[in-house]
Amino acid sequence: MENKCCCGGENKEKAKIDEILVKYEGTKGFLIPVLQEVQHLYNYLPKEALEYVAQETKTPISAVYGVVTFYSQFHLNPRGRNIIRVCQGTACHVRGGKLILEEVEKELGVKAGHTTEDLRFTVETVACIGACGLAPVMQINEDTHGRLTPEKISLILAKYN
Amino acid sequence: MDKVTLTINGISVTTDKNSSVLTAARQAGIYIPTLCYHPDLHAEGACRLCLVEASGARTLVASCVYPVSEGLVVKTNTTRVRSARKLVVELLLANHPKDCLSCQKSMDCELQKIAADLGVRKIRFIGGEMKAHTIDDTNPSLVRDQEKCILCGRCISVCSDVQGMDVYSFAGRGFHTMVSTAFEQGLEKISCSYCGQCANVCPTGAIVEKDDTAKVWAALSDSTKHVVVQTAPSVRVALGEELGLPPGSVVTGKMVAALRQLGFAKVFDTDFSADLTIMEEGHEFIKRLTNNGVLPMITSCSPGWVNMLEQRYPDLLPHLSTAKSPQAMFGAVVKTYYAQKAGIAPKDIVSVSVMPCTAKKAEAVRPELCDSGFQDVDIVITTRELGRMIREAGIDFEKLEEEQYDSPLGEGTGAAVIFGTTGGVMEAALRTVVEVVTKKQLPKIEFEEVRGLESVREATISVGDLKVKIAVVHTLKAARAMMDKVRAGMADYHFIEVMACPGGCIGGGGQPVPVNWDIRKKRREALLECDESSILRKSHENPEIITIYKEFLGEPLGEKAHELLHTHYTPQNRK
Incomplete structure (x- = not known):
């Protein structure tokens, strides 16, 4: 394996990851907390960063990929500044949650699970956020928007940059 | 080595105390079907085909990972066992391509043989969602068709435990679980030796030699x-x-x-x-x-x-x-x-x-x-x-x-x-x-x-x-x-x-x-x-x-x- 610098060739980036790795050196079960902290750095897990973590911790890169793809908390692609979670739980479903999702997707031009090109929004679905009384609902970052209709969507989205 | 004696299908079997029920049964000449088990590799207990009845166990147990014990009574051929095995095969086949006749692994496929042995004639779950993957055949040696994969884990085990190459891992979760290389890259992109041990242990046609x-x-x-x-x-x-x-x-x-x-x-x-x-x-x-x-x-x-x-x-x-x-x-x-x-x-x-x-x-x-x-x-x-x-x-x-x-x-x-x-x-x-x-x-x-x-x-x-x-x-x-x-x-x-x-x-x-x-x-x-x-x-x-x-x-x-x-x-x- 060639010891070429990863993370866009910047030693600064490597140093940041090294700081995280040092904290967990010799700890059993280090991989998940390390990945969480690396994701916190970049808002997602860049391939080069994962390759660097694998190399430094002598973990097979295939195993790192296995862990990253198993947990829904980890993301391999850049995430938007604002995360939209449209509820598709039972209560929202009977109150038209699907129409809300379709409207969000149409408005932003991306499907659930994807991010807009300008990195403004990432659209996800969720299977209940415990606000069934407000169904249909969606969350944007920490804000919950309830009793939605497709007509309200564009106004709500306009509030987030 | 300490020995224990157990009864399998009424036959008394004396075996090493660290044996599994599966090993003991094979010793006694009793065949239990398996898919993920391979004698060269560690037992995974993943495929659930080797289910048997064991005294004291509430549910059926996977015999490849179930340890023997003194006085254990095992039944491998009851209606309950047979119908559970059949169900397992039906579920596997429901999400498996049906092109057996033209599959490169035809006649050497362990899944095909087991389906035939168990007399699976009807698959009750057909029509559901099937996994969809692209075939990895851009290297000179091996072809991987993940649609034929039954997730037994043998390839992962042989590549890591026997060869120390760690090319494969399980990736994804639930229905989307697959055996994957890092970032799902083709074998020619990653550090794979092309030794083909994965193809040797694959029970189905999911990994085969490139046919020339x-x-x-x-x-x-x-x-x-x-x-x-x-x-x-x-x-x-x-x-x-x-x-x-x-x-x-x-x-x-x-x-x-x-x-x-x-x-x-x-x-x-x-x-x-x-x-x-x-x-x-x-x-x-x-x-x-x-x-x-x-x-x-x-x-x-x-x-x-x-x-x-x-x-x-x-x-x-x-x-x-x-x-x-x-x-x-x-x-x-x-x-x-x-x-x-x-x-x-x-x-x-x-x-x-x-x-x-x-x-x-x-x-x-x-x-x-x-x-x-x-x-x-x-x-x-x-x-x-x-x-x-x-x-x-x-x-x-x-x-x-x-x-x-x-x-x-x-x-x-x-x-x-x-x-x-x-x-x-x-x-x-x-x-x-x-x-x-x-x-x-x-x-x-x-x-x-x-x-x-x-x-x-x-x-x-x-x-x-x-x-x-x-x-x-x-x-x-x-x-x-x-x-x-x-x-x-x-x-x-x-x-x-x-x-x-x-x-x-x-x-x-x-x-x-x-x-x-x-x-x-x-x-x-x-x-x-x-x-x-x-x-x-x-x-x-x-x-x-x-x-x-x-x-x-x-x-x-x-x-x-x-x-x-x-x-x-x-x-x-x-x-």
Whole structure:
């Protein structure tokens, strides 16, 4: 394996990851907390960063990929500044949650699970956020928007940059 | 070892206390179907086919991971057990392609056999969502079709635990779980040796060798081409299994006859070029030993091993013998020496090889192996593919009269034939090196010190006044441990033999399936028999070898030999 610098060739980036790795050196079960902290750095897990973590911790890169793809908390692609979670739980479903999702997707031009090109929004679905009384609902970052209709969507989205 | 006694289907079985119920049952001759279990690998308990009733257990238990205990009562053949197994198979088939008739693994597929054994006639769950993946076939050796994968985990286990390569892992979750390489890249993008052990243990058609038989048929039917074939040492003791014979059958003569019936103009033996390899590699070793060359020198016959070294230990490449592998040497001389002798233009020769190995397919297309002015070896097929061609041609293999290899590249010694088992190249090299150095006949030519099946064996051998420390290693995991020692300067050997596959080529990734240590041992014993029954057992005594040096090559390590029989290695930057 060639010891070429990863993370866009910047030693600064490597140093940041090294700081995280040092904290967990010799700890059993280090991989998940390390990945969480690396994701916190970049808002997602860049391939080069994962390759660097694998190399430094002598973990097979295939195993790192296995862990990253198993947990829904980890993301391999850049995430938007604002995360939209449209509820598709039972209560929202009977109150038209699907129409809300379709409207969000149409408005932003991306499907659930994807991010807009300008990195403004990432659209996800969720299977209940415990606000069934407000169904249909969606969350944007920490804000919950309830009793939605497709007509309200564009106004709500306009509030987030 | 402590023993316990349990009852399986009313039969009392006494077994080791650390056994699983499955092992105990197999001991007692009771068959329990399995898919994820493989005797070479750790039990996973993933497929749930080996479910049995066990006293004291509320639910059915997976017998491959359920430990035996004193007085345990097990039932493997009740209505409850049978219907649960059938359900498991139905669920697997619901999410499995139904193209069994045209699948490359047809008749060798364990899932197909179990579905038939269990009498699965109707799949109740058809019509649901099926997994969808693209086929990974952009490398020369292996084809991976994840739609046929049943997630048994054998490939992950063999690649990590036996080979130490860690190419595969489970990725994703739930319905979307798959066996994946890092970032789902093709095998040619990552550090994969192409050893093919994953294809050997895959119970279905999810990982298979790349089928090159169509290219061979096309060449054979082209009247403008002179199609010659070479057969690797270990193919003769394994091919029989493809054609209904028991493991360990020596089928050399029948194989030669079958190849002639298929239409090959000349049937040659890789044993010839294995002897040639010993001449070059043996002299290279003597030269390194006496001229302060890079030591330890390491063998380079096994292309999976060479790939691994180029990918993961590029700094150690100067240790590799520059002698080409027997396949590659054969390719180089067939389009030069043989072409001249037979008066055939090399461009009209199609050189086919039958190998126990999937990595040989990738070796043949290495750009540096074109020293004849053409690609030296044109097409590589595995033992399995040759078996299929013989069946396709309708040849009644068992009834064939034995035939002899053609000359001038058809003579091989006992030293060459043992190339096919771990320790064989070392033993063959020692037979020649000791006699060349001492200029005396060896009183005993068997080097028992290097024989055996332990993954690392070492010995010190007297070569004249010199004490030569050697090691023999097989499996890539053991090879990696050895290379870590070499890198750390902790390995004071002079000469190391490495074979990528368990047992050497007899356990190669292109050999018949199923395979396990019982079968590998039988193939190995058959090879050793071939050596013992040979009249000539030292490479330097092969008359065709003596002739080719006299007529064509000159001296070992000479100019012509250097040009045609030696190569170089290049780091492969694959993660």
